[in-house]
Amino acid sequence: MKTNDASEGHNFIRDIVGADIQSGKISKIVTRFPPEPNGYLHIGHAKSICLNFGIASEYGGTCHLRFDDTNPTREAQEYIDSIKADVQWLGFDWGDNLYFASDYFEQLWQWANHLVQTGKAYVDDLSADEIREYRGTLTTPGTNSPYRDRTIEENTKLFRQMKDGQCDEGEHVLRAKIDMASGNINLRDPVIYRIMHSDHPRTGDTWHIYPTYDFAHGQSDSLENISHSICTLEFEDHRPLYEWFLKNLPVPSHPHQYEFARLALTYTVLSKRVLTRLVKENIVTGWDDPRMPTLAGLRRRGYPPNAIRDFAVRIGVSKRDSLVEVAMLEHCVRETLNQTAPRYLAVLHPLKLIIDNYPEGKMEELEALNNPNDASAGNRMLPFAREIFIEQEDFLEDPPRKFFRLAPGKEVRLRYAYLITCREIIKNSSGEITEIHCTYDPETKGGNAPDGRKVKGTLHWVAAEYAHHAEVRLFEHLFGDEEPSLTDNLMDAINPESQQILLDCILEPALAELEIGASVQFERLGYFCRDLDATKDADVWNRTISLRDSWAKASKTKKA
Ligand code: ATP
Numbered sequence: 203m204k205t206n207d208a209s210e211g212h213n214f215i216r217d218i219v220g221a222d223i224q225s226g227k228i229s230k231i232v233t234r235f236p237p238e239p240n241g242y243l244h245i246g247h248a249k250s251i252c253l254n255f256g257i258a259s260e261y262g263g264t265c266h267l268r269f270d271d272t273n274p275t276r277e278a279q280e281y282i283d284s285i286k287a288d289v290q291w292l293g294f295d296w297g298d299n300l301y302f303a304s305d306y307f308e309q310l311w312q313w314a315n316h317l318v319q320t321g322k323a324y325v326d327d328l329s330a331d332e333i334r335e336y337r338g339t340l341t342t343p344g345t346n347s348p349y350r351d352r353t354i355e356e357n358t359k360l361f362r363q364m365k366d367g368q369c370d371e372g373e374h375v376l377r378a379k380i381d382m383a384s385g386n387i388n389l390r391d392p393v394i395y396r397i398m399h400s401d402h403p404r405t406g407d408t409w410h411i412y413p414t415y416d417f418a419h420g421q422s423d424s425l426e427n428i429s430h431s432i433c434t435l436e437f438e439d440h441r442p443l444y445e446w447f448l449k450n451l452p453v454p455s456h457p458h459q460y461e462f463a464r465l466a467l468t469y470t471v472l473s474k475r476v477l478t479r480l481v482k483e484n485i486v487t488g489w490d491d492p493r494m495p496t497l498a499g500l501r502r503r504g505y506p507p508n509a510i511r512d513f514a515v516r517i518g519v520s521k522r523d524s525l526v527e528v529a530m531l532e533h534c535v536r537e538t539l540n541q542t543a544p545r546y547l548a549v550l551h552p553l554k555l556i557i558d559n560y561p562e563g564k565m566e567e568l569e570a571l572n573n574p575n576d577a578s579a580g581n582r583m584l585p586f587a588r589e590i591f592i593e594q595e596d597f598l599e600d601p602p603r604k605f606f607r608l609a610p611g612k613e614v615r616l617r618y619a620y621l622i623t624c625r626e627i628i629k630n631s632s633g634e635i636t637e638i639h640c641t642y643d644p645e646t647k648g649g650n651a652p653d654g655r656k657v658k659g660t661l662h663w664v665a666a667e668y669a670h671h672a673e674v675r676l677f678e679h680l681f682g683d684e685e686p687s688l689t690d691n692l693m694d695a696i697n698p699e700s701q702q703i704l705l706d707c708i709l710e711p712a713l714a715e716l717e718i719g720a721s722v723q724f725e726r727l728g729y730f731c732r733d734l735d736a737t738k739d740a741d742v743w744n745r746t747i748s749l750r751d752s753w754a755k756a757s758k759t760k761k762a
């Protein structure tokens with residue numbers, strides 16, 4: 203079943219939410235999407251966005267956009283702006299519910315003090331390395347820090363000094379006092395505040411200490427009355443800590459955390475750390491490079507947002523990690539564009555073709571169909587003349603059997619135009635074909651012979667005199683490895699041919715009029731969209747995706 207509505211997919215989280223509503227345990231569903239503004243959103247985040255916003259809208263609730271901005275050394279306004287734009291582009295609306303963990307810094311500080319006052323937190327002077335050593339391992343218990351039994355008075359005084367900027371970074375941390383022998387390492391006195399003297403994008407130099415993710419997250423959920431705090435599986439082991447804070451603090455509500463498997467895609471890396479590196483080391487042109495799995499990159503590449511939402515439904519939500527074929531995402535993109543993208547003619551590798559018996563200086567306007575899947579898309583006029591361009595690979599001097607395109611003496615159809623027959627080839631001194639000469643049959647306008655003779659091949663073409671010139675960029679996967687994250691050196695897995703730039707492509711003139719971002723099909727070549735770099739004088743198009751659908755084919759053969 204094809205669906206473009208993120209709320210239609212069924213999954214275990216929806217079941218939990220549905221049951222909570224049914225039993226009356228929860229009356230209003232409130233979810234949140236909590237990105238850290240330390241990079242751009244990627245297709246994995248889209249899975250989480252579709253799930254959180256989808257559930258809220260399905261149950262008449264709300265979904266908050268909350269920036270988890272607790273680490274000022276890595277965060278920036280640019281990322282905040284891009285994240286908002288990407289969530290909106292995907293088609294979701296947080297309404298008035300835009301929040302920042304930094305809005306809660308004062309409250310979080312008071313709650314940390316509450317732990318200090320109740321003997322459940324202490325200031326530690328161990329270094330980060332020592333804390334790691336003392337923590338123990340999965341098989342051995344941890345060891346208490348020598349500072350663990352500081353008095354409440356001493357902790358209060360030191361924590362105050364940390365807050366007031368009187369301490370150096372790394373000099374102290376505040377730790378929750380839980381259990382150094384716990385089977386769950388997250389409960390071995392986790393650090394909840396660290397000293398950082400960096401300026402924060404929103405709070406400037408007000409704070410010298412910042413809460414950790416674990417200390418900020420659940421309490422922020424509680425402040426916002428989140429009913430279902432949905433996150434990825436790596437936080438499963440943090441759930442007892444999430445609950446410990448809620449239990450030991452005077453919080454206004456007790457949300458619950460649920461975990462699902464994060465999206466992993468073949469030929470793709472979805473780690474912000476790696477994506478940041480690709481950008482910083484200029485391996486790609488930026489966060490919105492069309493080869494990036496970021497939403498900004500996919501948008502620039504021409505992926506429609508409803509194709510991404512459709513993909514999110516199809517992959518479902520589970521409790522077990524799995525690898526999804528990127529071909530499935532591409533399949534969703536093709537399906538969407540096939541319905542919506544108007545068709546045009548364009549030639550990527552032009553070869554000049556002259557129709558010797560067509561009158562010089564004559565121009566005919568031929569009627570062309572904009573979208574065979576959408577009658578309301580109407581028609582357009584396509585100029586035809588004596589000199590045209592065809593695709594180089596549509597001509598072979600010495601063709602194999604079953605080559606139904608153009609060859610010496612062979613007849614083919616020009617899309618929307620006439621039947622033509624190849625009469626002569628012109629080559630340059632190095633033996634390359636520079637021109638093809640043909641004749642046309644004036645009785646075949648529209649592409650059919652009145653005598654009913656069969657012509658199999660149909661070629662796309664553009665009239666030379668009316669050609670619109672453009673650069674066209676073709677893309678392959680950025681990583682050549684099916685599972686790039688498994689390679690020893692990720693950078694070795696980069697596909698050196700991930701981008702091919704064709705400088706002089708020939709487009710039909712109507713394409714010159716389209717807006718930046720417009721998505722079209724170039725017949726027989728794929729789906730393309732007009733790139734940001736396009737100017738009035740120098741047009742640029744990206745190939746979103748070719749027409750071939752290997753995923754559908756492969757999954758059919760697998761089933762058979
Ligand atoms: P990193 O790449 O460093 O692991 P992150 O992608 O987890 O960072 P966050 O900003 O913390 O970055 O993510 C925001 C939300 O998106 C979190 O709730 C996280 O669980 C979810 N998320 C992140 N990556 C994926 C993914 N691949 N699939 C599904 N959800 C994801």
Ligand code: MG
Pocket residue numbers: 238
């Ligand atoms: Mg994260």
